[in-house]
Structure formats: structure tokens, C-alpha cells
Amino acid sequence: MGEILLPLLISCPLAASLVIFASAGRMGAGGIGTVACAGVGISAILGIVLSIMLLSGHVTGMVQVTLWPWLHVAGFSADIAFTLDRVSLIMTLVVTIVGLLIHIYATAYMRDDPGIARFFGSMTLFVAAMLVLVLASDLLCLFVGWEGVGLCSYLLIGFWYDDPANTAAARKAFYMTRMGDVALLCGLLLLATATGSLHIQSVLAAVADGQVAPSGVSMAALFILTGALAKSAQIPFQTWLPDAMAGPTPTSALIHAATMVTAGIYLIARLHGLFAMAVPVMALMAVLGALTLLMGACTALVQSDLKRILAWSTISQLGYMFLALGCGAWQAALFHLMTHACFKALLFLTAGAVIMRARHEQDIFRLGGLRHAMPGLTAAFVAGASALAGLPLVTAGFYSKEMILSGVWPVHFRLPHGWGLSGHALWGIALLGAFLTALYIFRCVFIVFCGKAGTATTDRTSRLMTVPLGCLSVLSLCGGVIEMPDTFPSLHLFSAFLDPTAIPSHANGSAWPVLAGAAAPLAGLGVAWVLWGRPSPVMREIPGQAAIIRPVRTGQGTDALYDYLFVQPFRLLAWLTRLDILDHAISGTGRLTRAGSARIFMARTSFLNMLASWATCMIRWADRLLGQFQNGRVRWYAAWIAGGLCAGLALVVLS
Structure with missing residues (x-):
């Protein structure tokens, strides 16, 4: 039974995409939205059915299906094959369920757009490509899905191509992620040369048996990490993600929450056995994740565009996941990926509804007092902001961040030449990031929804937009209780689901790290209220006219640096070549x-x-x-x- 349902899981959104593209706009907006939601919805139902079968024991271990052989040459083979196990099942549920809620929201958000057929065709193709990436049992097949989500992101970011800024943002995302894709392909070629196969289980078994030299493992891991960093917008590839806000808001929600940027996290979690054999690469991953989460939080603190605040927030939260992966806590990274998908989709969709009703105004300082005109959207945004900040006990983000912090604290990296790296320093950076996260997101809440009224608003939000917001609000608040810290009552459903044979310990036996992790977001909330929440706030805006702040706010500082280091030399070389x-x-x-x-x-x-x-x-x-x-x-x-x-x-x- 599972062998039949698994290909259908991918085929449904793919078929919906083909139907929408083939219609060439001859269907009405309602029909296009229905076909798209039906394709993704059937996949979500099939994912739930397969999860029930897996948990109830009707399917033992995993579901594997090989559709056809792809390459069989001397010493190497690759197949179009899919595997559904516990890790890929979590990603499948995230992609299909959150993707379905985004599609339902988009049917109302995009109903008056003349390019709605092109939009939904690209969106459903996006979901299908992400499912290929998640379910592929062969790394070469995974690479097909990897490139598919890159292509769809280019089409969706530049959806409104009449504006040159949008097409420039799409090209920027395409170029930046292609650099990582080249590195990923180099890593796959190294593994294929060393093992003779790119089947994930075969590669991991060969690495565990020592068939690959340590230097080869380290080089392959470094190349794969580079590809993941580019896809997930981590340092030094972070510049493309804020500009991806040029696309429609449902596109931003899909890219930032459930699909593209999480692909790098999933790939490393999938190959955690390979990375565990490359300690220096793991240390590099942890350091880059810590630096990215801190840089993203600091940059979000000086933004004035509502969607760019959320974009830099995504970069910061992905930094938490890379920090967890680098410290070996890949279960914590997947748990935060799941909760992040819910509350970040909620924040983006709520922001889109707010912007739509505020006559497409995105500057938070021109908005204000919206809690009176939009009480429902205010409640939804506060729920998402609380989960993002990780307010203790009442939000899903608290439990997933605590799992990351508990996994980082006891780590110690033993590096060559007597060097070492303690997890205590990384834990301190993550704790500071939690404080800054609460500070910048509640700065946004207090400025946009409290205080004096700003931009005039229009009529009510469509019901098709409010239903997904309600579902995501519940998931953002209650979705984290399946995994408790060790100082709480013993409840480790998520860890037990990933590994039924063992329940890992996430804490060092002391309660004070958990208390510190709970106090940091509360402190950030308190400081944000003092600065922006009171009737007479201390400041309205962090001084943004200084020369040192303006490049950070606009994102031009890093772009100018990259332009000087890479773009201009390449242009000089092209000019020399063109003029012979x-x-x-x-x-x-x-x-x-x-x-x-x-x-x-x-x-x-x-x-x-x-x-x-x-x-x-x-x-x-x-x-x-x-x-x-x-x-x-x-x-x-x-x-x-x-x-x-x-x-x-x-x-x-x-x-």
C-alpha cells in the first residue's frame, strides 16, 4: 500500500502544476486556486495516512519504492527512488500541511492578479520539487529536487517582472544559490567516486565502515556544507534572502517557512552520519550558525520594512538550526525547523494581510494603532511573535529553542593541533540571540499594532485568509509540547518518534540553563516594552541616519563588499574578454x-x-x-x- 501512496504523494502537486500551466489562463481564478489546493491537499492527506501507517506498525521501518533505474555505468549506479522514513516523514508533513495552508491563503490574496495561473503553477511545482528533494533515497535524485526548488524560487521571486528591482532580486537569488549548487555537486562527485553509489544509505554505510579516507570525508562534507549554506542563506551567502521579499507574500511564506531555505537543514540532518566523521567541518558549521543568528538578529533590529524584518528573522532562526546541526543535535534542528515553519508562515501571512489592508504600506513607522482596526490580525501576529521570541511555556518556539540550547551547552570540539572550541561560548551567543529576537520582534509588534494610528485601513480580511491564520496560530502556540526539557515532566514524543530505541538527553542535569533560556526572551520583551511599548516610549526609532546604520538597514554594506571583491573583478575580466x-x-x-x-x-x-x-x-x-x-x-x-x-x-x- 505504501509503495503506491508514496509516488502519488509527489505526483499530485506535480499534476496540478501541469494542469494549471496547460490551461494557459483559460480557467478562472477560483478554478485555478481549487486545482492547486486540491493537488497539495491530497498530498497532505496521503502524508497523514502514511504517518498513521508508520506509527501503527502497518509499515515496518520505512517505505521504499524504485520507479526506474536512471544510470548504470561501470562502477556507478543511480535510480529514481524514494524513501519515506521518520526523518523524511516530518519534512513531508511540514511541506504539505503548511504548504496547503499557504495555498488556501493565496487563493484569496492573489484572486485579482492577472498572472494567477503562472503563480499557482509555480507554487505547486515548488511543492512537488521540495517533495522530490525530501523523499529521494538517492543523492542524485535529491539534486534534481534541489535544482527544482531553485528554479521555482527564481520564477516566484521575480513574479512581478514589470519592476526591474524584482527581476534583479530573482537573478540575485538564482546566482547566489547556484554557487552553492556547484559546491554541492562537487561534494556528490567526491562521494560517488569514493563509494561507487549515491544512494544515501550506501554512502553512510561506506563512510561508517571507513571505505572513504578521512580527507575525502572532510572535503565532501565541506562542499555539501557550502551548498547548504547558500540554499539556507547563511554567512556568507545571506544577502539574497531579504531581497526575495520582492515576490508575493505567499511566496515569501513558502520560501521562508516550509520549503527552500529548510532544504539545507534537511540535507545535513539526513547526512548527519557523514558530518559526524568530519569534526572540523562540524565546528565550522556551529560557528557560522552562531555568527549568522547574531548577525541576523542585529540586522532585524534596525530594519523599518515589515517583511524585511521577518526575512532577517528567518536568517537568524536558520542560524540556530545550523548551530544545532554543528553541535550534533540534529533532532533539535529538525524540531526547530518544524516549529519555525508554523510561526514564520503565520508571521508572513499575517504581515501580508496587514499590508494589504494598509494600502500596501510596509514601513512600520507609517503604521500604528492597528490593534483597533485589526484585532484578529493583531492576535495572530502576537501569537507568531511570541513563538518566534520563544516566550516560555506558552509557545512552541520555547521548547524547540530550549532543545537547541540544551544540546549546545555540553559540546566541546577537539580540533587538530591542540585547538578546541567549547559549547559554552556558542551557548552564550545563542542566549544573546534569544534576547535580541524578542527585542526586535516585539519592537515590531509595539510600533505596528500599538500607539497612535498611522495609515488608514481598508475593509475586512477574507475568510479564506483567516482560516489558515487560525490554524497556524494554534500550531505556533501548542505545537511544541511534544518535546519537553529534561527539567520538566518527562515527555519526549518528538525524540522518541525519530529514534524509538533511545531517548537522548538534552540537558546537563541542571535547571539553570533552562531558566536562563526562559529569562532571555522575557528580558527582551521587557526592554522592548520600555523602549517602544509604553504610552510615552523612550524612542520611536533606533537612529538610522548614521552612516554606519544605513548600509546595514538597506543591506547594501555586504552587497558593496561583494561587489568590490567579486563582481568588479569579474566584470573587468569580461570587459577584457569582450574587447579581445x-x-x-x-x-x-x-x-x-x-x-x-x-x-x-x-x-x-x-x-x-x-x-x-x-x-x-x-x-x-x-x-x-x-x-x-x-x-x-x-x-x-x-x-x-x-x-x-x-x-x-x-x-x-x-x-
Whole structure:
């Protein structure tokens, strides 16, 4: 039964996409939305059915299906095959359920857009490509889905292509992620060369058995990490994600919550056995995750655009997941991925509804007092903000962040040459990030929904938009109680689901780290209320006119640095190539060489002619001189003989 349902899980959104594209806009907006929601909805139902079968024991371990062989050459094979196990099941449920709620929301949000067929065709294709990525049992098949989500993100970010800024943002996302894709492909080629297969289980088994040299494991892990960093917008590839806000709000929610940016997290969690053998790469991953979460939180704190605040928040939360993966707590990373998908989709969809009713105004300082005009949207946004901040006990984000913090604290990396890295420092950065997260998101809440009224608002929010917001609000608040910290009553349903044979311990036995993790977001909330929440706030805006703040706010600082280091040298090389400067230089060198050779030849010829002329003159002069001596007069000959004899005698006497 599972072997039949698994291909259908992927085929339904793919078929919906083909139907929508084939209709070429001949269907109405309602029909297009229905087809798209039906395709994703059937996949969600099939995912739930398969999860019930897996949990009830009707399916033992995993569901595997091979559709057809792809490549079979000497020493290497690859198949179009899919596997549903406990790890991929979590991602499948996240992609299909959250994706379905986003599609339902989008039917109302995009109903008046003339390009609705193109939009929903790309959205359903996006879901299908993500399911291929998640369910692939072969890394080469996974790479197909990996490239598919990259293509769909390009189409959706540049959906409103009439604006050059949107197409520029789409190209930027495409180029940045392609650099990571090249690195990922290099890593896959290394593994294929070393193991003769890209089947995930075979690769992990070969690495565990020592069939791959440690240097090969480290290089492959580093290449794969680079691909994951680019796809998930981590340092130094973070610049494309804020500009991805150029697409429609449902696109932003789908990219940031359930699909593309989580692909890198899933890939590393899927290959955690490979990365566990490369400790330096794990340490690098943890450090980059810690730096990214701190940088994203600080940057979000100075933003004024509502959607860009949420975009930088996504970068920061993905940094938490990479920190957990680098510390070996891949279960915690997947748990935070699941809760993050719920509350980040809720925040983006709520922000889209707010922006729509506020006449497309996105500047938080031009909004204000919206809690009176939009009480329902205010409640939904506060629920999502509380989950993002990780307010203790009442939000899902608290439990997933506590699982990450508990997994980071006891880690210690033993690096080559006697170097080491303690998890305590990384834990401190993560705790500071939790404080900053609460500070910037409740800054946004207090400025947008409290205080004096700003932009005038329009009519009520569509019911099709409010239903997904209600469902996501419940998941954002209650979805984390399936995994409790060890200091709480023992409840580890998520860990037990991932590994039924063992329940890992996430704490060091002390309660104070959990208390610190609970106090940090509360402190951030308190500071945000003092600064922006009171009737007479201390400040309305963090000073943004300073030269050091403005590049951070607009995101142009990193772009300018990359432009100076990479883009301009490449443009210079392209300019030299286009103008054939190199060819002209070679030709000019040849001409100069030929001219120099001719000049040297002429100088040599003149010098030799001059030497010959001088030799002739000398010979003629010597001939005339000898002619004077040989004149036939005997007395001259006798005189010369006598003179020579006297000279010889004088030399003898003097010596």
C-alpha cells in the first residue's frame, strides 16, 4: 500500500502544476486556486495516512519504492527512488500541511492578479520539487529536487517582472544559490567516486565502515556544507534572502517557512552520519550558525520594512538550526525547523494581510494603532511573535529553542593541533540571540499594532485568509509540547518518534540553563516594552541616519563588499574578454617582436658592413706601407738590417 501512496504523494502537486500551466489562463481564478489546493491537499492527506501507517506498525521501518533505474555505468549506479522514513516523514508533513495552508491563503490574496495561473503553477511545482528533494533515497535524485526548488524560487521571486528591482532580486537569488549548487555537486562527485553509489544509505554505510579516507570525508562534507549554506542563506551567502521579499507574500511564506531555505537543514540532518566523521567541518558549521543568528538578529533590529524584518528573522532562526546541526543535535534542528515553519508562515501571512489592508504600506513607522482596526490580525501576529521570541511555556518556539540550547551547552570540539572550541561560548551567543529576537520582534509588534494610528485601513480580511491564520496560530502556540526539557515532566514524543530505541538527553542535569533560556526572551520583551511599548516610549526609532546604520538597514554594506571583491573583478575580466584585449596584447607583442627583430637585423648588417669596410681600408693601408718598404733599393734594405741588428743588440745589453 505504501509503495503506491508514496509516488502519488509527489505526483499530485506535480499534476496540478501541469494542469494549471496547460490551461494557459483559460480557467478562472477560483478554478485555478481549487486545482492547486486540491493537488497539495491530497498530498497532505496521503502524508497523514502514511504517518498513521508508520506509527501503527502497518509499515515496518520505512517505505521504499524504485520507479526506474536512471544510470548504470561501470562502477556507478543511480535510480529514481524514494524513501519515506521518520526523518523524511516530518519534512513531508511540514511541506504539505503548511504548504496547503499557504495555498488556501493565496487563493484569496492573489484572486485579482492577472498572472494567477503562472503563480499557482509555480507554487505547486515548488511543492512537488521540495517533495522530490525530501523523499529521494538517492543523492542524485535529491539534486534534481534541489535544482527544482531553485528554479521555482527564481520564477516566484521575480513574479512581478514589470519592476526591474524584482527581476534583479530573482537573478540575485538564482546566482547566489547556484554557487552553492556547484559546491554541492562537487561534494556528490567526491562521494560517488569514493563509494561507487549515491544512494544515501550506501554512502553512510561506506563512510561508517571507513571505505572513504578521512580527507575525502572532510572535503565532501565541506562542499555539501557550502551548498547548504547558500540554499539556507547563511554567512556568507545571506544577502539574497531579504531581497526575495520582492515576490508575493505567499511566496515569501513558502520560501521562508516550509520549503527552500529548510532544504539545507534537511540535507545535513539526513547526512548527519557523514558530518559526524568530519569534526572540523562540524565546528565550522556551529560557528557560522552562531555568527549568522547574531548577525541576523542585529540586522532585524534596525530594519523599518515589515517583511524585511521577518526575512532577517528567518536568517537568524536558520542560524540556530545550523548551530544545532554543528553541535550534533540534529533532532533539535529538525524540531526547530518544524516549529519555525508554523510561526514564520503565520508571521508572513499575517504581515501580508496587514499590508494589504494598509494600502500596501510596509514601513512600520507609517503604521500604528492597528490593534483597533485589526484585532484578529493583531492576535495572530502576537501569537507568531511570541513563538518566534520563544516566550516560555506558552509557545512552541520555547521548547524547540530550549532543545537547541540544551544540546549546545555540553559540546566541546577537539580540533587538530591542540585547538578546541567549547559549547559554552556558542551557548552564550545563542542566549544573546534569544534576547535580541524578542527585542526586535516585539519592537515590531509595539510600533505596528500599538500607539497612535498611522495609515488608514481598508475593509475586512477574507475568510479564506483567516482560516489558515487560525490554524497556524494554534500550531505556533501548542505545537511544541511534544518535546519537553529534561527539567520538566518527562515527555519526549518528538525524540522518541525519530529514534524509538533511545531517548537522548538534552540537558546537563541542571535547571539553570533552562531558566536562563526562559529569562532571555522575557528580558527582551521587557526592554522592548520600555523602549517602544509604553504610552510615552523612550524612542520611536533606533537612529538610522548614521552612516554606519544605513548600509546595514538597506543591506547594501555586504552587497558593496561583494561587489568590490567579486563582481568588479569579474566584470573587468569580461570587459577584457569582450574587447579581445588579450588578443590585441598578443598581436601587439608579435608586432613589436617582429619590428625589434628587423631593427636588430639592420643594426647587425650595418655593423658587419662597417667592420668589412674598416678591414679593407686597413689592408690597403698596410699594403701601401709594405710597398714603401719593398722599393728595390739595396741601401734601404741594408739600412733596415743594420737598424734591426742594433736594436737587437741594445735589447740584449739592456736585459
